[in-house]
Amino acid sequence: MNSKQEKIFTAAIEKFSQKGSTNTTMQEIAETAGVGKGTLYRYFKNKEDLIFSLIKYGIDEMASKVKEAVENVQDPVKKLEIVIEVQLEFYNQYRGFCKFLTREIWGPQSKFEEHIKEIRTNNTVIIEDIISQGIEEGKLKGINAELGAVSLSGMINITALHWFMFHESFPVEKIKENLISLYFDGIII
Amino acid sequence: MNSKQEKIFTAAIEKFSQKGSTNTTMQEIAETAGVGKGTLYRYFKNKEDLIFSLIKYGIDEMASKVKEAVENVQDPVKKLEIVIEVQLEFYNQYRGFCKFLTREIWGPQSKFEEHIKEIRTNNTVIIEDIISQGIEEGKLKGINAELGAVSLSGMINITALHWFMFHESFPVEKIKENLISLYFDGIII
Amino acid sequence: MNSKQEKIFTAAIEKFSQKGSTNTTMQEIAETAGVGKGTLYRYFKNKEDLIFSLIKYGIDEMASKVKEAVENVQDPVKKLEIVIEVQLEFYNQYRGFCKFLTREIWGPQSKFEEHIKEIRTNNTVIIEDIISQGIEEGKLKGINAELGAVSLSGMINITALHWFMFHESFPVEKIKENLISLYFDGIII
Amino acid sequence: MNSKQEKIFTAAIEKFSQKGSTNTTMQEIAETAGVGKGTLYRYFKNKEDLIFSLIKYGIDEMASKVKEAVENVQDPVKKLEIVIEVQLEFYNQYRGFCKFLTREIWGPQSKFEEHIKEIRTNNTVIIEDIISQGIEEGKLKGINAELGAVSLSGMINITALHWFMFHESFPVEKIKENLISLYFDGIII
DNA sequence: AATGAATGAGACTTCATTCAT
DNA sequence: CATGAATGAAGTCTCATTCAT
Numbered sequence: 167m168n169s170k171q172e173k174i175f176t177a178a179i180e181k182f183s184q185k186g187s188t189n190t191t192m193q194e195i196a197e198t199a200g201v202g203k204g205t206l207y208r209y210f211k212n213k214e215d216l217i218f219s220l221i222k223y224g225i226d227e228m229a230s231k232v233k234e235a236v237e238n239v240q241d242p243v244k245k246l247e248i249v250i251e252v253q254l255e256f257y258n259q260y261r262g263f264c265k266f267l268t269r270e271i272w273g274p275q276s277k278f279e280e281h282i283k284e285i286r287t288n289n290t291v292i293i294e295d296i297i298s299q300g301i302e303e304g305k306l307k308g309i310n311a312e313l314g315a316v317s318l319s320g321m322i323n324i325t326a327l328h329w330f331m332f333h334e335s336f337p338v339e340k341i342k343e344n345l346i347s348l349y350f351d352g353i354i355i
Numbered sequence: 356m357n358s359k360q361e362k363i364f365t366a367a368i369e370k371f372s373q374k375g376s377t378n379t380t381m382q383e384i385a386e387t388a389g390v391g392k393g394t395l396y397r398y399f400k401n402k403e404d405l406i407f408s409l410i411k412y413g414i415d416e417m418a419s420k421v422k423e424a425v426e427n428v429q430d431p432v433k434k435l436e437i438v439i440e441v442q443l444e445f446y447n448q449y450r451g452f453c454k455f456l457t458r459e460i461w462g463p464q465s466k467f468e469e470h471i472k473e474i475r476t477n478n479t480v481i482i483e484d485i486i487s488q489g490i491e492e493g494k495l496k497g498i499n500a501e502l503g504a505v506s507l508s509g510m511i512n513i514t515a516l517h518w519f520m521f522h523e524s525f526p527v528e529k530i531k532e533n534l535i536s537l538y539f540d541g542i543i544i
Numbered sequence: 545m546n547s548k549q550e551k552i553f554t555a556a557i558e559k560f561s562q563k564g565s566t567n568t569t570m571q572e573i574a575e576t577a578g579v580g581k582g583t584l585y586r587y588f589k590n591k592e593d594l595i596f597s598l599i600k601y602g603i604d605e606m607a608s609k610v611k612e613a614v615e616n617v618q619d620p621v622k623k624l625e626i627v628i629e630v631q632l633e634f635y636n637q638y639r640g641f642c643k644f645l646t647r648e649i650w651g652p653q654s655k656f657e658e659h660i661k662e663i664r665t666n667n668t669v670i671i672e673d674i675i676s677q678g679i680e681e682g683k684l685k686g687i688n689a690e691l692g693a694v695s696l697s698g699m700i701n702i703t704a705l706h707w708f709m710f711h712e713s714f715p716v717e718k719i720k721e722n723l724i725s726l727y728f729d730g731i732i733i
Numbered sequence: 734m735n736s737k738q739e740k741i742f743t744a745a746i747e748k749f750s751q752k753g754s755t756n757t758t759m760q761e762i763a764e765t766a767g768v769g770k771g772t773l774y775r776y777f778k779n780k781e782d783l784i785f786s787l788i789k790y791g792i793d794e795m796a797s798k799v800k801e802a803v804e805n806v807q808d809p810v811k812k813l814e815i816v817i818e819v820q821l822e823f824y825n826q827y828r829g830f831c832k833f834l835t836r837e838i839w840g841p842q843s844k845f846e847e848h849i850k851e852i853r854t855n856n857t858v859i860i861e862d863i864i865s866q867g868i869e870e871g872k873l874k875g876i877n878a879e880l881g882a883v884s885l886s887g888m889i890n891i892t893a894l895h896w897f898m899f900h901e902s903f904p905v906e907k908i909k910e911n912l913i914s915l916y917f918d919g920i921i922i
Numbered sequence: 923a924a925t926g927a928a929t930g931a932g933a934c935t936t937c938a939t940t941c942a943t
Numbered sequence: 944c945a946t947g948a949a950t951g952a953a954g955t956c957t958c959a960t961t962c963a964t
């Protein structure tokens with residue numbers, strides 16, 4: 167990735183996570199990134215494009231990390247455990263992005279609703295497929311796979327966000343254990 | 356509640372849920388409510404106050420419905436079932452509010468962060484208390500009660516929102532069953 | 545006409561005639577008119593709308609003055625004389641508008657080209673009709689009426705503009721005589 | 734003339750005639766000319782200089798064509814006929830320049846007002862001198878020579894522009910005949 | 923010499939808020 | 944009390960110009 171674009175991305179996430187995308191001005195992003203205001207518009211068509219690119223970049227990044235981690239694992243139960251672990255780690259490492267993402271993904275997407283749907287789907291579908299596989303193999307309960315995937319997504323996302331906002335520390339290991347216990351002892355037959 | 360204030364609330368939720376609070380102008384709210392722009396400022400100090408009042412009103416409303424429904428029930432397991440049911444029903448009935456709330460509650464609270472924390476806590480604490488009670492009574496697993504509460508909250512909220520946005524219908528009964536199955540068979544010993 | 549709109553019109557013509565519409569900022573117009581910047585946008589959708597409204601208003605004004613002056617005259621030659629006189633007087637009285645109009649009417653109309661054509665036509669057609677009438681009555685030479693109308697329009701407009709820019713005074717009477725002599729002794733049989 | 738400068742001139746006229754000089758960016762001109770943006774600044778001090786150079790180049794070109802064509806002619810009436818013919822031909826051949834010129838020459842000259850005056854004068858004075866000569870020789874009416882020159886200029890310019898904008902074809906011969914008839918039978922004793 | 927990435931002044935426009943009616 | 948015309952701070956975006964390569 168281009169180094170200047172990277173600086174802009176980093177600056178944007180920092181600001182967006184602190185103040186929300188709507189309350190952050192392009193001016194602020196430029197200053198934080200250490201570039202001129204006009205430079206932002208060389209790399210992104212407009213503010214909306216910058217936001218959308220960030221969402222896409224972040225989700226794709228997370229999704230690919232999850233895919234990679236799960237690739238050579240066969241057991242769907244083990245796979246789900248890895249999903250939880252990787253996502254928690256990702257959120258922990260990129261807390262700003264986590265905050266930013268949660269807001270934007272449920273926001274009024276107006277212009278790029280379709281893209282957001284697609285992006286969001288890409289992420290959820292990974293989990294959904296694992297659950298479907300697990301159900302077929304008789305290792306997981308026969309619940310609605312989509313609902314199972316969305317629920318897990320929501321649990322992880324909201325819990326992480328809650329901890330970032332209400333607690334000083336984020337004990338990934340402890341939270342992971344709890345979430346797995348909570349989600350597994352129900353879903354495993 | 357004053358009738359004019361109610362009209363404003365209704366109009367605001369309608370607009371906020373469609374376009375987000377930042378993309379909604381006071382003008383639009385006034386027009387939708389059928390009152391003059393200046394009138395909004397008789398009932399609310401400013402836009403921020405209107406947003407905050409809405410959040411508070413909505414959450415308090417939901418919390419009081421939950422409290423009321425749970426009041427005379429002893430069994431914590433039954434209580435949790437009721438929580439899920441009541442919240443799903445509430446979101447279903449006030450879909451606009453559900454969308455609005457999810458965005459705002461995780462948004463950049465800037466000015467009234469403390470109030471939001473308090474409000475959000477009020478809601479989560481109900482669930483947390485039920486879980487604590489259940490653990491003491493030996494009916495629920497000994498997980499971290501706060502995490503259990505936040506997880507449930509997230510599951511319900513995100514799942515509801517997902518269904519509103521990706522599916523035509525919202526089969527409350529079916530979703531309730533699935534969520535209960537998912538959450539219960541794990542948390543119940 | 546609304547008094548504030550009139551103030552804006554006057555201010556806009558003053559500025560536009562001095563610096564051209566593109567080099568005049570909405571800020572300047574607001575200041576000159578003694579109103580707030582936002583007020584401009586209560587009366588006009590945007591800058592383009594303001595420019596277009598001015599053109600339309602001015603041309604309609606001039607056309608209606610011409611029509612009125614010519615109404616009860618029968619002789620087409622006398623009519624043409626009146627046209628020249630009225631237009632010169634109009635340009636003389638509203639020099640700023642004359643400058644502004646000449647630039648805009650031949651400018652890159654982009655968005656409202658069709659409207660401009662219509663407006664410009666409305667004005668030229670009055671002269672064209674008089675010429676056609678004169679030809680039918682055998683009092684004017686059988687030249688192309690449209691060309692005759694456009695030529696006269698151009699002569700008047702460019703001559704007026706030239707005098708405003710290169711001479712201190714604008715001797716309407718003298719110029720009128722010269723133009724009539726020039727245009728008449730050719731067109732009259 | 735340098736070949737790269739010529740490419741820039743051609744590109745600039747094309748764009749200016751289409752969108753007006755203010756609505757054309759240096760970027761666009763560079764792209765159309767097939768050179769880098771920075772190169773424009775090797776050949777012209779800035780955008781204003783480019784515009785001014787174009788005006789000067791075009792008018793000088795036209796004026797020299799007129800001068801050349803008129804050089805060995807004695808009769809002032811014949812001279813005027815040639816002026817009309819040459820200018821119409823010139824406009825017809827360089828329609829884009831005709832549009833561009835008409836706008837700019839009457840535009841808000843701000844920075845180079847004096848130069849424009851000089852340039853414009855150069856052109857008008859040729860006609861003015863012919864008229865003066867004709868008056869002295871007793872072949873033309875004793876009207877104000879400057880007004881006669883400006884009027885003819887205006888007639889030709891505006892008529893040409895009108896035909897470019899409102900009609901598909903530009904029948905030079907027909908228009909020439911009409912203009913000569915119109916202008917001559919009045920100005921010739 | 924030629925290029926085009928980078929810059930930032932400045933333009934247009936929106937909208938929360940005020941206040942005279 | 945209610946209204947909506949008026950305001951101007953502030954935001955997004957454009958584009959002439961510079962300068963390192």
